[in-house]
Amino acid sequence: MRNGLPYVRAGQVIGLLGGSFDPAHEGHAHITREALRRFGLDQVWWLVSPGNPLKARGPVEMDKRMARARHVMRHPRVKVTDFEARIGTRYTAETIAALQHACPGVRFVWLMGADNLAQFDQWQDWQEIMQRVPVGVLARPGKRISAKSSKAARIYRQAQLPGRRSQLLGRAQAPAWCFVNVPMVNVSSTMIRARGDWG
Known part of the structure; x- marks a missing residue:
């Protein structure tokens, strides 16, 4: 294992x-299992990030989240x-570039919920991500319509x-990107934190 990466x-x-996985929950596990099945993946790697630059509040300790x-x-x-914590990348585009360098010949697919596609154009170097790897989008509660009409979806409609x-x-x-509808699990990290069950 090099830099915490699994064998591939x-x-x-x-x-x-x-993501920050603050905390990880059944919704994450659900879309992961669906992604394995829908997109023909050999593996899925969860990249637990040091923190999300789009969120003002910092996550709990990395060891606890892992x-x-x-x-x-x-x-x-x-x-x-x-x-990401091991190599010091902060943004997804940097992380993907580092993974491609560390794992030559491996084909990566970036996975996201439809809620992320809806605001994907706010991500640092988001178009570089689209140019580097295919993107698999899985529908999550309440975000199907806004995701399909998002700026990213419009710009890359032909892809x-x-x-x-x-x-x-x-x-x-x-x-290349693909949007799939999956049976939805209506749970989020925000909901879990609000209940006081985490942190």
């Missing part, structure tokens, strides 16, 4: 699900890593794969 072979397709993530997501093809061809996403040439 050239040619494999790895889904990347990034332990919770490993407890919530028990699957032989899903790995939890603190790669969208229809949901019925989602299995091809991992082998597609970027820019």
Whole structure:
């Protein structure tokens, strides 16, 4: 294992699900299992970030979030890593570039909920992300319409794969993205923190 990365072979397709996971919950696990099935992925890596630049409040300690993530997501093809903290990247585009450098020949797919697609154009170097890797978008509660009409969806409309061809996403040439509807789990980290069950 190098820089906290799981073992991987050239040619494999790895889904990347990034976030603060503050805390990880069944919604994260649910979309991960759906992503494995819908996008034909060999593995999914959870990239537990030091913090989200778009959020004013900092997350709880990394060790606690990593332990919770490993407890919530028990699957032989899903790995939890603190790669971003180890190498010091702050933004997703930087992290993806570093992963591509560290794992030559591996095909990466960035995964996100539809809520993230709705504000994707606010991310640092978001168009670089689209140009580097295919993007798999999974519908989450309340964000389907805003995601499909988002700036990112409009700009990259011609690069969208229809949901019925989602299995091809991992082998597609970027820019490529695919939006799939999945059975939804209405839970969020914000809800868990508000209940006082975390932190």
